[in-house]
Amino acid sequence: MTRGEALKDFFRKTILPVASAALLYCIFRSACVKNGELDYLWLWILCGLPFGIWRLRLWIIPGGGSLGGGIALFLLNFVFAGLIGGCVLVWRLLVAAWYVPLTLYRLLTAGCACIITED
Secondary structure, three states, rough: OOOOHHHHHHHHHHHHHHHHHHHHHHHHHHHEEEEEEEHHHHHHHHHHHHHHHHOOOOOOOOOOHHHHHHHHHHHHHHHHHHHHHHHHHHHHHHHHHHHHHHHHHHHHHHHHHHHHHHO
């Protein structure tokens, strides 16, 4: 693996997920403050919504003719998508933490490979 590929992989797997998580936190933090306390469950759901909305494979479709029940199930779909997306977001942040030492190792071994091949 070359240095350019290692840095590109580092940017894609580390910098982008951490930056998107920080941006989502800054956007939704003020919406989740109630009585001066931060509601972490709603913060989890709102920050995970962009990651989970397209991963939700099964949408609950209301049967019957009640408009109130249909709206409630529609919002329940978004809550489930936020919960799934919160798990995906945590996984991406764990992968980002793993890629920091992995990129350092790749950069060091790519530098050593260049030194060995030059002789």
